[in-house]
Amino acid sequence: MTIDIKEQNGGYTALMDGRLDTPAAIQAGKDMQPLMDNADKEITLDCTKLDYISSSGLRLFLSLRKEAAAKGGKVIIENINDEIKKVFMMTGFFNLFEIK
Numbered sequence: 001m002t003i004d005i006k007e008q009n010g011g012y013t014a015l016m017d018g019r020l021d022t023p024a025a026i027q028a029g030k031d032m033q034p035l036m037d038n039a040d041k042e043i044t045l046d047c048t049k050l051d052y053i054s055s056s057g058l059r060l061f062l063s064l065r066k067e068a069a070a071k072g073g074k075v076i077i078e079n080i081n082d083e084i085k086k087v088f089m090m091t092g093f094f095n096l097f098e099i100k
Contacts, residue, residue, distance in 0.1 A: 011042035020057030
C-alpha cells in the first residue's frame with residue numbers, strides 16, 4: 001500500500017495504491033499525517049488504484065473526515081471501484097463523504 005500526496009490548487013490529493021488492509025493501515029496512518037496536519041484544506045482521496053479497504057482503512061478515512069470537519073476542511077473521495085463502493089454503502093460511509 002502506497003499513498004502519494006501532492007499539493008495542488010490550494011489543497012491536497014492523495015493517490016491510494018494497493019490494499020488498505022489492517023497491516024497496511026498502521027503505515028498508512030503515518031503516511032496520511034500530512035493530510036491530518038492540513039485538514040483545514042480540501043483533501044481529495046483518489047482511489048483509482050485502491051483495490052481493497054478493511055475496517056482499519058475505513059477508520060483512517062473517518063478520522064481524516066473528523067479532523068477536516070473540526071478544522072473547516074473537506075474530504076472528497078473519487079474513483080472508488082465497485083467493491084469498495086459496496087463496502088461504503090453497507091457501512092454508511094457513502095453518505096458521510098462527497099464521492100465523485
